[in-house]
Amino acid sequence: MAKFSFDDPLFAQFAFYSGVVLMKTILMSVWTARHRISSNTYASPEDCKFFGDKDLKPKYDNQNVERVRRCHLNDLENVVPFVLIGVFYVMSNPNPAYALLHFRIFAGARLFHTIAYLAPLPQPSRALAFGAGFLVNVSMAASVIMAGKY
Numbered sequence: 001m002a003k004f005s006f007d008d009p010l011f012a013q014f015a016f017y018s019g020v021v022l023m024k025t026i027l028m029s030v031w032t033a034r035h036r037i038s039s040n041t042y043a044s045p046e047d048c049k050f051f052g053d054k055d056l057k058p059k060y061d062n063q064n065v066e067r068v069r070r071c072h073l074n075d076l077e078n079v080v081p082f083v084l085i086g087v088f089y090v091m092s093n094p095n096p097a098y099a100l101l102h103f104r105i106f107a108g109a110r111l112f113h114t115i116a117y118l119a120p121l122p123q124p125s126r127a128l129a130f131g132a133g134f135l136v137n138v139s140m141a142a143s144v145i146m147a148g149k150y
């Protein structure tokens with residue numbers, strides 16, 4: 001069966017979970033914009049002029065906006081590596097059940113990380129969610145390095 005085709009169940013599962021976490025990451029921009037508009041907090045003079053009144057000045061210290069931005073950045077630090085490593089991981093012929101477990105744990109951990117960050121939930125809930133996703137990425141990267149060693 002051709003690799004990198006949706007006929008390959010492992011690739012289709014990887015694509016599904018990648019799509020979920022990438023969609024979540026993309027939507028963080030919308031969530032940031034929502035907080036910016038509701039609090040009149042814009043980072044650039046032209047945005048202040050366009051969205052606010054003419055005397056509005058740029059602001060960088062709104063706690064809600066900054067929290068969503070940190071959450072978005074954390075997604076970029078973890079979701080982008082997941083998708084990149086995952087491509088090589090799927091090519092390395094992993095055990096399908098074990099691979100699916102990796103994808104599910106990662107997606108669940110990242111969704112929970114967002115809830116924990118935005119709610120916010122008391123620590124160590126966010127740290128545990130980050131740790132679970134991080135370990136999945138490390139495990140997949142280790143498998144890729146082992147499969148690719150020369």
Ligand SMILES: N[C@@H](CCC(=O)N[C@@H](CS)C(=O)NCC(=O)O)C(=O)O
Nearest residue numbers: 070071073074077126127128130131
């Ligand atoms: N870039 C991260 C690296 C460590 C990390 O990702 N920690 C997790 C668990 S505490 C986190 O949610 N950090 C908050 C953040 O990135 O804003 C940081 O500055 O904290």
